[in-house]
Amino acid sequence: MKKIIGVTFLVLAGLAIILVYRAETVFENRQAAAADLVADFPLDEQGAVQRFAQAITYPTISYDDRSNFDAAAFRDFAAFVETAYPLVNQQLKKTVVNDYSLVYHLPGDDSSLNPVLFMGHMDVVPIDPISRDSWTHDPFGGVVADGTIWGRGTMDDKLSVITLLEAMEQLLSEGIQPHRSVYLAFGHDEEVGGQDGAEQIAAWFADQNVRFEFVLDEGGVITEGIIDSVQAPVAIIGIAEKGWINLELVVNAPGGHSSQPPDHTAVGILSAAIVRVEDNPFPANMDYMMMTINAIGRYMPFMDRLFLANRWLFSGLIERQLIKDPGNASGVRTTTAATMISGSPKSNILPTRASAIVNFRIMPGETGKTVRDRVVGLIDDERVEVNIASNWDPSPLSPTDSAAYELIASTIRAFDPDVLVAPYMVRGGTDAKNYYPLTDNVYRFILVRVNADTIRHVHGIDEHIAVEEYLRAIRFYYHLITRAMN
Numbered sequence: 001m002k003k004i005i006g007v008t009f010l011v012l013a014g015l016a017i018i019l020v021y022r023a024e025t026v027f028e029n030r031q032a033a034a035a036d037l038v039a040d041f042p043l044d045e046q047g048a049v050q051r052f053a054q055a056i057t058y059p060t061i062s063y064d065d066r067s068n069f070d071a072a073a074f075r076d077f078a079a080f081v082e083t084a085y086p087l088v089n090q091q092l093k094k095t096v097v098n099d100y101s102l103v104y105h106l107p108g109d110d111s112s113l114n115p116v117l118f119m120g121h122m123d124v125v126p127i128d129p130i131s132r133d134s135w136t137h138d139p140f141g142g143v144v145a146d147g148t149i150w151g152r153g154t155m156d157d158k159l160s161v162i163t164l165l166e167a168m169e170q171l172l173s174e175g176i177q178p179h180r181s182v183y184l185a186f187g188h189d190e191e192v193g194g195q196d197g198a199e200q201i202a203a204w205f206a207d208q209n210v211r212f213e214f215v216l217d218e219g220g221v222i223t224e225g226i227i228d229s230v231q232a233p234v235a236i237i238g239i240a241e242k243g244w245i246n247l248e249l250v251v252n253a254p255g256g257h258s259s260q261p262p263d264h265t266a267v268g269i270l271s272a273a274i275v276r277v278e279d280n281p282f283p284a285n286m287d288y289m290m291m292t293i294n295a296i297g298r299y300m301p302f303m304d305r306l307f308l309a310n311r312w313l314f315s316g317l318i319e320r321q322l323i324k325d326p327g328n329a330s331g332v333r334t335t336t337a338a339t340m341i342s343g344s345p346k347s348n349i350l351p352t353r354a355s356a357i358v359n360f361r362i363m364p365g366e367t368g369k370t371v372r373d374r375v376v377g378l379i380d381d382e383r384v385e386v387n388i389a390s391n392w393d394p395s396p397l398s399p400t401d402s403a404a405y406e407l408i409a410s411t412i413r414a415f416d417p418d419v420l421v422a423p424y425m426v427r428g429g430t431d432a433k434n435y436y437p438l439t440d441n442v443y444r445f446i447l448v449r450v451n452a453d454t455i456r457h458v459h460g461i462d463e464h465i466a467v468e469e470y471l472r473a474i475r476f477y478y479h480l481i482t483r484a485m486n
């Protein structure tokens with residue numbers, strides 16, 4: 001008996017050594033301190049805060065129902081940009097794309113260098129009328145109180161637009177002469193898909209055969225306490241984004257009076273189909289989660305590393321843990337969400353047509369077609385039509401060993417040497433998805449610290465940003481643009 005325990009112990013000890021060895025060798029994070037890159041400069045902080053507060057007052061709202069589009073709000077916002085940023089207005093070449101989107105160009109003196117593009121979007125999501133009274137300050141009041149700027153767009157995404165403009169105005173006031181061309185592009189309908197804004201801007205660039213060294217959009221931030229068991233803040237740079245497909249499930253039936261119903265009405269057949277799809281979630285794919293974890297893994301507690309570095313042994317366990325939480329699950333698999341449904345228009349009429357929309361967010365490696373094929377197989381019922389209502393396939397992956405990625409990462413580290421930098425797959429959609437034909441290097445990041453609380457307010461009640469964070473974001477762009485154009 002003793003002997004067996006001894007042997008078992010030896011085997012376990014050996015396994016543990018192998019596991020530890022793997023844990024130490026799998027993870028690496030290149031750290032480059034470069035504090036001298038981000039020397040401070042005098043910034044008109046009070047003016048910058050006032051201009052941001054003013055920018056928030058324009059209700060540049062994107063509505064799902066395009067007939068609500070408020071053209072005047074966008075024109076007024078553009079006019080505000082013109083007067084608030086006089087040097088940008090005088091020295092950069094401005095192009096208005098599709099009536100409302102704005103592109104600014106600062107030409108470099110070395111035409112052999114591909115230009116860089118910094119992006120943001122001017123539109124914001126609406127205020128839910130039910131919750132409007134719950135806002136501490138008017139969402140379009142441009143209120144600055146308690147060291148905080150309040151209102152819709154303070155995070156998503158007038159933050160990008162205004163901090164880019166502030167940084168550019170500052171650089172122009174110092175008489176910069178870039179070697180590399182710099183573009184700023186601000187779309188006007190990101191929150192409803194970007195077809196009228198970013199998609200048209202990208203097409204406009206394509207017409208001129210512009211190739212970018214890199215494109216930087218919103219979509220990554222510095223997270224604090226969001227990634228389990230990692231104490232240090234983590235800057236996540238978006239290098240890919242999920243795609244999506246809306247599948248319309250339709251059941252047609254003869255109809256009639258509800259007093260003489262069949263066993264299953266069109267609504268019943270449709271409901272059973274939806275349940276079959278929901279009950280069979282897409283398989284987990286850990287590759288993209290691991291991409292992030294591999295970059296920060298050595299800062300995780302030992303046991304976590306042990307598990308993650310040895311997925312070949314523990315993968316089932318890790319996946320089961322991860323997919324318990326919807327936030328984590330969305331990072332490892334194509335998600336399924338039945339969102340819209342309709343049937344008969346009257347309670348005593350049998351439906352002749354029942355339909356539903358199921359929204360899927362597609363992992364890289366899959367496509368709208370593979371998702372539809374799987375759904376048709378799961379439903380396995382000829383009475384249920386499965387139509388593609390709309391579809392955008394997942395993006396390719398931008399490299400993490402490009403000079404552009406290193407430029408962004410090293411500028412982040414120079415700002416805050418304690419920050420870990422990691423690549424990340426963005427789960428929502430961004431305007432950046434339109435730029436893959438124009439560059440291999442599409443990244444998503446803005447230097448703003450986000451925790452579980454602040455993220456709750458984005459698209460929600462009491463969206464806000466600390467003045468200090470806003471000013472840091474300006475300084476980050478100032479240095480990033482400076483480094484990019486030289």
Ligand SMILES: [Zn+2]
Binds near residue numbers: 121156157190218
């Ligand atoms: Zn946004």
